[in-house]
Amino acid sequence: MADGTDRPGHGAGGGRPLRLSAYLPYRLSVASNKASSIIARAYQARFGLTIWEWRVIAVLGEGAALTAQAICEATAMDKVTVSRAIRALDERGLIARTPSATDRRASDVALTKEGRAVYQDIAPLALDYERALLDGFSADERARLSDLLERLEARADALNADGDGF
Amino acid sequence: MADGTDRPGHGAGGGRPLRLSAYLPYRLSVASNKASSIIARAYQARFGLTIWEWRVIAVLGEGAALTAQAICEATAMDKVTVSRAIRALDERGLIARTPSATDRRASDVALTKEGRAVYQDIAPLALDYERALLDGFSADERARLSDLLERLEARADALNADGDGF
DNA sequence: TGAATTTAGTTGCAAATGATACTACCTTGC
DNA sequence: GCAAGGTAGTATCATTTGCAACTAAATTCA
Structure with missing residues (x-):
């Protein structure tokens, strides 16, 4: 084995060795975290919003009132997280819940006037950030x-x- | 506001509206989470390893002994997380710490025999998973x-x- | 109809996480 | 060679998260 190919860290496995720095799920995770961290801090600092509250506002800002369940699907968040985000936004008066006409377990959630104002501030900032990220x-x-x-x-x-x- | 062009969800902003489902940081986050979740569950179930413990093993499996600080850099984890992962792995006998020769604050961390055995099991599985993910x-x-x-x-x-x- | 199952949403609790502060040690500059 | 400041790693505590259990309402199907 005097040939330098058999470096420590991978046995007889055949294929390429595992290098964390080139491992796709790791790379995705790092890229995702870096991309999210600035914006997350910005929203926390400027609006006191968590990333989940932000996501909820973002989908509600698209226009339609949604049930918590629909928000789950639209935001890839689980229902507990959505429930908590909705409660927090409700307490701040940024959204309003109205009982669903067709299902008494559910509520339709929509932005209030204040919520829409926040959305109007947030959305351009988010798009600016995306532009900056994709610059080049x-x-x-x-x-x-x-x-x-x-x-x-x-x-x-x-x-x-x-x-x-x- | 009777004209139908002023749809709710974006004001006079000009550019494209913010759609969460097309927003890059969101897309990255979702893709990253999906890509990580299966493998994370697999490692939890099969080896009782968290994703951070797994990362530490992965970089140590590359061969060199590393200080906690070096592990931070190699894994994009912060030092508290690394410290906890190292302690857990140490308690399980998968790594060993030896005082650094040059800095008495630091330890060199390396896989033990058992740790290397775990790595040998883990690495091919991780690569299989990546292959499956990139199939096509x-x-x-x-x-x-x-x-x-x-x-x-x-x-x-x-x-x-x-x-x-x- | 009406029991059994499923679904919407919330709550409680345990575990994970993150910020901060801390100890011990190293480095710099005087 | 020693004071001032920086770094390695750990501990502490508050917050966040995730799971499972729960309530209430809808659905299924005998």
Whole structure:
């Protein structure tokens, strides 16, 4: 084995060795955290909003009133997190709940006037940040990134669904 | 406001509206969480390892003994998290600490025999998982994804560094 | 109909996390 | 060689998170 290829850290495994710094789930996690951290701090500092409260405001800002359940789906948050975010926003008067006409367990949640005002402040800032993040990416690269992320999500979903063999 | 063009959700802002489902930091976060969740559950279930303990093992498995500080840098974890992961792994006998020769505050951390055995089990599984995740991606697409993530990280770092205007 | 199951949303509790402060040690500059 | 400041790593405490259990209402189906 005097040939330098058999470095410590990987046995007879054959394929490429595991290097954390090149491992996709790790890379995704790091990129995601870096991308989120500034904006999260900004929203905390400027509006006193957690990232989950921000997400709820963002989807409600798109227009429609949504049930907590619909918010879960739209934000990829779980129902406990959504419940807590809704309560916090409600206490601050940024959203209002009205009993659902069709399901007495559920409420329709919508931004109040104040909530909409916050949204109007927040949205441009968020878009500015995204622009800054993608500065230097061509339109083609942006499209590719979007496509790759979408396919990655789809693969992960597929693995989550059946592949509990992992 | 009777004209239908002023849909709720974006004011006079001009550019594209904010849609959470198309917002890059959100997309990254969702993709990252999905990609990590299966593997995290697998490591928890099969080895009783948290994702941070796993990261520490992964970098130590690359060969060199590292100080906690070096592990922080290699894993993008903060020092408290690293400290806790090291303690847990130490208690389980998967790593050993030896006082650093050059700095009496620090220890060199390395995998024990048992730790290396765990690593040998873990690494192929992690690589299988990554392969499954990237199934259907051409070599070119993988390279592009890697490049895009790297540039994204660099942009985020730059914004984190100076752009506290956010 | 009406028992059994499912779903919407909340609550309580245990565990994980993060900020801060702390000890011990190192480094710098005088 | 020693005071002032910085760094490695740990401990402490408050907050956040996630799971499971719970209530109330809807749905299923015998």
